[in-house]
Amino acid sequence: MNIETKLTEAILAAIHSLYGAEVNPATVQLQKTKKEFEGHLTLVVFPFLKLSGKRPEDTAQEIGDYLLNQEPAVAKFNVIKGFLNLSIAPSSWIDLLQTIYADKEYGFSQATAQSPLAMIEYSSPNTNKPLHLGHVRNNLLGKALANIMAANGYQVVKTNIVNDRGIHICKSMLAWAKYGNGETPASSGKKGDHLVGDYYVAFDKHYKAEIAALMEKGLTKEEAEAQSPLMQEAREMLVKWEAGDPQVRALWEQMNGWVYEGFAETYKRMGVDFDKIYYESNTYIDGKQKVVEGLEKGLFFKKDDGSVWADLSGEGLDQKLLLRADGTSVYMTQDIGTAAQRFADYSINKMIYVVGNEQNYHFQVLSILLDRLGFEWGKDLVHFSYGMVELPEGKMKSREGTVVDADDLMDDMIETARETSAELGKLDNCSPEEAAEIARIVGLGALKYFILKVDARKNMTFNPKESIDFNGNTGPFIQYTYARIQSVLRKAAAQGIVLPSVLPASVALNEKEENLIQKLAEFATVVAQAGTDYSPSGIANYVYDLVKEYNQFYHDFSILREENEEVKIFRLVLSSIVGSVVNRGMALLGIEVPERM
RNA sequence: GGUUCCGUAGCUCAGCUGGAUAGAGCAACAGCCUUCUAAGCUGUGGGUCUUGAGUUCGAAUCUCAACGGAAUCACCA
Numbered sequence: 001m002n003i004e005t006k007l008t009e010a011i012l013a014a015i016h017s018l019y020g021a022e023v024n025p026a027t028v029q030l031q032k033t034k035k036e037f038e039g040h041l042t043l044v045v046f047p048f049l050k051l052s053g054k055r056p057e058d059t060a061q062e063i064g065d066y067l068l069n070q071e072p073a074v075a076k077f078n079v080i081k082g083f084l085n086l087s088i089a090p091s092s093w094i095d096l097l098q099t100i101y102a103d104k105e106y107g108f109s110q111a112t113a114q115s116p117l118a119m120i121e122y123s124s125p126n127t128n129k130p131l132h133l134g135h136v137r138n139n140l141l142g143k144a145l146a147n148i149m150a151a152n153g154y155q156v157v158k159t160n161i162v163n164d165r166g167i168h169i170c171k172s173m174l175a176w177a178k179y180g181n182g183e184t185p186a187s188s189g190k191k192g193d194h195l196v197g198d199y200y201v202a203f204d205k206h207y208k209a210e211i212a213a214l215m216e217k218g219l220t221k222e223e224a225e226a227q228s229p230l231m232q233e234a235r236e237m238l239v240k241w242e243a244g245d246p247q248v249r250a251l252w253e254q255m256n257g258w259v260y261e262g263f264a265e266t267y268k269r270m271g272v273d274f275d276k277i278y279y280e281s282n283t284y285i286d287g288k289q290k291v292v293e294g295l296e297k298g299l300f301f302k303k304d305d306g307s308v309w310a311d312l313s314g315e316g317l318d319q320k321l322l323l324r325a326d327g328t329s330v331y332m333t334q335d336i337g338t339a340a341q342r343f344a345d346y347s348i349n350k351m352i353y354v355v356g357n358e359q360n361y362h363f364q365v366l367s368i369l370l371d372r373l374g375f376e377w378g379k380d381l382v383h384f385s386y387g388m389v390e391l392p393e394g395k396m397k398s399r400e401g402t403v404v405d406a407d408d409l410m411d412d413m414i415e416t417a418r419e420t421s422a423e424l425g426k427l428d429n430c431s432p433e434e435a436a437e438i439a440r441i442v443g444l445g446a447l448k449y450f451i452l453k454v455d456a457r458k459n460m461t462f463n464p465k466e467s468i469d470f471n472g473n474t475g476p477f478i479q480y481t482y483a484r485i486q487s488v489l490r491k492a493a494a495q496g497i498v499l500p501s502v503l504p505a506s507v508a509l510n511e512k513e514e515n516l517i518q519k520l521a522e523f524a525t526v527v528a529q530a531g532t533d534y535s536p537s538g539i540a541n542y543v544y545d546l547v548k549e550y551n552q553f554y555h556d557f558s559i560l561r562e563e564n565e566e567v568k569i570f571r572l573v574l575s576s577i578v579g580s581v582v583n584r585g586m587a588l589l590g591i592e593v594p595e596r597m
Numbered sequence: 598g599g600u601u602c603c604g605u606a607g608c609u610c611a612g613c614u615g616g617a618u619a620g621a622g623c624a625a626c627a628g629c630c631u632u633c634u635a636a637g638c639u640g641u642g643g644g645u646c647u648u649g650a651g652u653u654c655g656a657a658u659c660u661c662a663a664c665g666g667a668a669u670c671a672c673c674a
Binding site for chain 2: 324356426453477480561
C-alpha cells in the first residue's frame, strides 16, 4: 500500500484518539520534507490546532509520539514549528518498491467494455496544404492525451475531422487545372500534400498579380478583389462541387487522395494515428439537418433574410449564425453535423477537442448548442485549448513564407541528431541501419519532448536553431539515461546476474535511493493527475525529475562494481524499475526510447 | 469595449487542491572522463514570483482592481 495513504489513515486515527474528533482526510496535508530538514514526509499541523487547543509544537509532538508507537512505517520524527517531519522505516520503502516492481501496469488502469468512452478529436487539417508546426503541436498533444486517457481507464477513440471542402481546396484545384500540365506526385516526385500546397500558393500568386493589374487600372482594392476572374472561377468551381458536377468531383477526389497519401506518411512518421476519420464533405449536410430540426423545435430563430441564428444572449454571448440566407452551412453547422455522426457511431461519455486557443469562443458556443440539441456530453465537452507556436521572428505567416513545414522540421531534427551523435562518437559501433534508427528516435524525441513539456495553454516560442538542444531538460537527455540503464542491465546479464522477482528484504538504503523510490511512487499519482487535468506536460516534467534524480544516484554510487552482492542486485532492480517507469512515461507522450544511443 | 487565457532568474520553462529559505535547463564562471555511456555529474553567481489591495496563523498559488501581452467577438474554416 502507498505510504502516504497508510500514514494519512494513521494520522486520522491519531487525531481521533488524541482529540476525539473525526476530520476530513483532505485536511491531512502530507508533503515531501524539504531538503534542509531530516525526514521524508511532513505533516502540516496548523489545521488541527483548534482541535488540540495547544501550541503548534506541542500538537506536532503529540501526533508524532502517537505515530511512532502505533504506525510501524514511522521510524522517527522531529518537530519544527508547526511541521511534523516523519522518517519512514526502510522496510516500508522496500515494501513500496516491491509493489511497484511486481505491478507491470503500475499507475495505469485498464479499460473494460463498461468503462467510459472518451473521444478525442485532433489534427483536423485542411486538404489544401501540408502540415506545419502548429499541427505538430496539435498532433503531439492529441496523441499524448489519448494515451493518458487510456492509461486512466477510458476507452479511447481517436478521431480526425478533415476539412476537405470549401473554397480553399477549389483554389488548389483551379491552379492545378490552369497551370499544372497534369503534374502528379508520381510524375513530379513530390509528396502529394506538398504538391497540392504548391498549387494553393500558385493560386495566391496569380490572384495577387491580377489584383495588382486591376488596381493599376484604377480600381480600389475591394473592387479588384471582387472582380478578380480567378477568384470568380474558384467560386464557380465551389458551386459546381456542391452541385455534384462529375468533372469537378473527380478532380477533387484525385487531389484529395494525393493529400491523404502525403498526410498518412507524415502522421506515421510522427507516430500519430486515428481510429475513425470524419470528413466535412460528409458531415455538413447532417449539420444543416440538425439546425433545421432545432429551428422546428424553437431552439433557434430565423431572420427576415432567411438566415438561421441561435440566440445565446441568455448565456452572456451574442447571436450566432448557423445557416446563411442561401441555406449554405458555416463552420459551426459542420461541427454540429460531425458531432451528430459521432454520437450515432459511438456511445460517447466524454468528448475532447484538441483545437487551438483561437477557437475558444467557437467551442464555448458549440458546447451550448450541442447541449440544447440534446447531446449528453455537450455541456461537458472539453476544449483542450493550446497556445500558438511562435517563431523567434514572430508568428508564422504563410504569406511571408515563415511557415515551418512539419516534414522539413522532422528531417532537420533527425539530421541534427545524426550529426550530434557522430560528433560524440556514439554510433561508432553501430551498423548504418542502427545509427539511422537511433537518429530518428532521438531527433523526433527532442522535437516531441520540447513541445510537450510546455503547458499546452501557453503560447510557446520555437527556435529551430537554438531552442532544440540535447542537454538539460530535453528528450535526448531522458533517452540517454534510459539507454545507459539498459546498458548496465545488459552488462549485468552478461555477468550472469539474474534479477530476482522479490527484493532483498534488509538492504540499508541511502538517501538517494529513498528519494528515487519516493519519486517512483509518484508516477501513479502523476498519471491520474494528468488524466484529470488533461496535462501531458505534467508527465513530461515528472519524467525529467525522475531521470535527474536517477542521474545523481548513478554518478554517486557504482552499480556493477558494488561488492556487496545484495546491494548490487538491489541497485540493478532499482535501475530497471526506473527504466521501466521512464519508458512508460515517455510512451504516454508518444516518445520512443532507444536501447542504446 | 465584451469574453477568455497568459505575466516566475538575462533566455526557455517547472512549481499553483494555500505551508518552512521559490526550482530546473540554457547562457557565464570553476571543477570532474586509465573506473557501469561526459548527450552526464558537482559547485558559484543570478529573483521586489508585473503592481496594489484583500482573505489567512501563512499567498507565486485564492479574491478583487490596475498594468502589460495574446486570442476572439466574421455570412473564413
